[in-house]
Amino acid sequence: MLTLWGQDKDYLPNLNATIGARVVLPFGNNGQWAIGPQVRWLFKPNEGVQTLISEFSPLLRYMYGFNTKNNSLEVNPNQPVLQRNLQIYPTIGVEITPSTYLRFWDENGIIFNSAGGSWFVPIDVMVTHRLSSDFLFAVGASKQLIDTYSQYNWSVYGKISYSF
Numbered sequence: 001m002l003t004l005w006g007q008d009k010d011y012l013p014n015l016n017a018t019i020g021a022r023v024v025l026p027f028g029n030n031g032q033w034a035i036g037p038q039v040r041w042l043f044k045p046n047e048g049v050q051t052l053i054s055e056f057s058p059l060l061r062y063m064y065g066f067n068t069k070n071n072s073l074e075v076n077p078n079q080p081v082l083q084r085n086l087q088i089y090p091t092i093g094v095e096i097t098p099s100t101y102l103r104f105w106d107e108n109g110i111i112f113n114s115a116g117g118s119w120f121v122p123i124d125v126m127v128t129h130r131l132s133s134d135f136l137f138a139v140g141a142s143k144q145l146i147d148t149y150s151q152y153n154w155s156v157y158g159k160i161s162y163s164f
Contacts (some may be wrong), residue, residue: 001025005040017041022061024083034083036063054101055093059109062086084115085149099130107157108142111149118149126157136161 005020017039024034038061045051065083089109094102108124126140142155 032065034065054095057091059089086112113149120149120151121146
């Protein structure tokens, strides 16, 4: 999977949005490629204002799966249905300490399967701790609430992030 972000700082400056794209390579998903545009906004309280929510940064992404010519149903009869879904991450951050945050819907978001008209809605919570200005450690868990478009029941995950 490859996620790209970026745009010129003078492009839509009043929106406070970042535009990007995600490409999912055909490994571990039965040969299916997927690509999708994405946009993320960032809303933070004004400096010096004390609020419970330290950040609200929703992300919208539409993923579109497709096959290569070599990977048809005749060649791979176990191939899953092609991905066609809207991914919604209503990410909310709550500051616990200056370097520790509680984040909701950061890793596992809401999915609307546009091909079948069904939903997957989890509750996703992650604790992040910044070890330094470059390193971040996180651990989280996710549980499905609505699963007319079944993805998983429970998920526990962790990450280590290096920024430069």
